[in-house]
Amino acid sequence: MTRPGPGVADRGPNILLGASRRRLVAESIGISLSAGAFGLVYGLACRGAGFSLIEALAMSVFVLAGSSQFAAVGLVMQGVAWPAIVLLTALLNARHVLYSASLAPWLVKRPWIERAAMAHTLTDETFALSSAHFIRIGRADVPGYWIASAFVVLPWISMTVVGLIGGQAIPDPTTFGLDIVFPAAMAGLAVALVHGRRELVAAIVGAAVAVSIGLATSPSVGIVVGGLLGPLAGMAIGPGPAEAGQDGAADERPNLPPRSDPAIGTTP
Amino acid sequence: MSLNLVVLALLMAAVTYPSRALPMLVPGIERLPARASEYLRLVGPSVLGALAAVNVMIVVDAAGRPNFHVGIEWPAVLLCVAIVVWRGILLGGLVAAVVLVAVARATGLA
Numbered sequence: 001m002t003r004p005g006p007g008v009a010d011r012g013p014n015i016l017l018g019a020s021r022r023r024l025v026a027e028s029i030g031i032s033l034s035a036g037a038f039g040l041v042y043g044l045a046c047r048g049a050g051f052s053l054i055e056a057l058a059m060s061v062f063v064l065a066g067s068s069q070f071a072a073v074g075l076v077m078q079g080v081a082w083p084a085i086v087l088l089t090a091l092l093n094a095r096h097v098l099y100s101a102s103l104a105p106w107l108v109k110r111p112w113i114e115r116a117a118m119a120h121t122l123t124d125e126t127f128a129l130s131s132a133h134f135i136r137i138g139r140a141d142v143p144g145y146w147i148a149s150a151f152v153v154l155p156w157i158s159m160t161v162v163g164l165i166g167g168q169a170i171p172d173p174t175t176f177g178l179d180i181v182f183p184a185a186m187a188g189l190a191v192a193l194v195h196g197r198r199e200l201v202a203a204i205v206g207a208a209v210a211v212s213i214g215l216a217t218s219p220s221v222g223i224v225v226g227g228l229l230g231p232l233a234g235m236a237i238g239p240g241p242a243e244a245g246q247d248g249a250a251d252e253r254p255n256l257p258p259r260s261d262p263a264i265g266t267t268p
Numbered sequence: 269m270s271l272n273l274v275v276l277a278l279l280m281a282a283v284t285y286p287s288r289a290l291p292m293l294v295p296g297i298e299r300l301p302a303r304a305s306e307y308l309r310l311v312g313p314s315v316l317g318a319l320a321a322v323n324v325m326i327v328v329d330a331a332g333r334p335n336f337h338v339g340i341e342w343p344a345v346l347l348c349v350a351i352v353v354w355r356g357i358l359l360g361g362l363v364a365a366v367v368l369v370a371v372a373r374a375t376g377l378a
Binding site for chain 2: 229
């Protein structure tokens with residue numbers, strides 16, 4: 001990766017801005033389809049959990065982080081206390097620190113208020129699309145960043161509404177098997193997050209602890225304890241052969257973006 | 269129309285926004301310690317695995333007691349997982365899972 005920073009435009013690839021923006025749009029279209037589909041599923045999940053339209057929209061507009069929104073739906077359904085939901089949200093979304101840190105050198109000369117606004121729409125997809133675009137043109141392109149954001153955020157929010165309102169025409173979601181959407185989506189997202197044995201161990205231990213503790217106490221307690229202990233189990237084992245060369249690399253090489261997170265990246 | 273969860277959304281946003289904004293706005297904190305970064309990276313699969321397992325394997329009875337549950341939901345989730353592993357298409361996996369559960373319930377198998 002070209003290290004961003006002052007003067008990088010002079011030595012970076014000299015690709016025309018227009019051509020790079022057209023490529024950005026083409027890449028964004030596919031991601032927007034995915035974001036819209038998951039927004040629809042999220043809207044359905046919200047309907048199943050009894051969220052009102054305003055509540056579902058508030059999550060999509062203010063939080064704008066698909067995995068934690070899906071998690072919140074499940075946690076609310078399980079009656080988990082709000083502080084625990086907020087704590088898990090903070091942990092789930094803390095990965096954005098890495099994205100923000102990676103983009104920061106490109107944007108250091110932009111006005112503070114502009115960077116503050118851009119930060120709100122910094123999702124996995126926005127990061128992936130905009131950083132690739134910045135590297136292609138060798139400098140930051142704020143309109144390009146907003147193009148990427150729009151292709152992710154607008155489908156997510158609009159399809160949230162469609163899923164929630166459209167779902168109201170369905171008399172009983174369990175009749176049509178829609179109650180399986182949430183656990184299946186969680187499992188699918190978890191599987192897609194596994195790139196090595198550390199993630200695999202974290203997912204398995206998190207699930208096992210959650211069920212064990214959930215049966216002994218309550219499902220909500222199980223989810224919280226499993227979610228917090230799983231990563232410790234993952235860290236307790238050594239990295240697999242494929243991971244060994246990457247372990248901790250993102251922290252040792254300044255401005256190198258973190259490994260992408262394709263599963264969480266399927267939603268804002 | 270209920271608005272209770274709007275407050276929860278704002279609280280969730282309040283803990284999400286700093287992680288998105290701080291490195292962009294405050295110089296010098298672009299990098300996390302390796303152990304903290306690794307822990308946070310593993311939170312995703314752990315929490316999602318926990319959510320999936322609890323939602324499939326535990327049902328709460330009328331008295332509020334959690335019970336171990338075995339049902340059509342297990343193969344449905346496994347089918348979804350298999351499709352994600354095979355084709356990388358979560359939406360396809362979800363559709364297949366929904367169809368399996370719906371058919372099983374409609375035919376009295378579940």
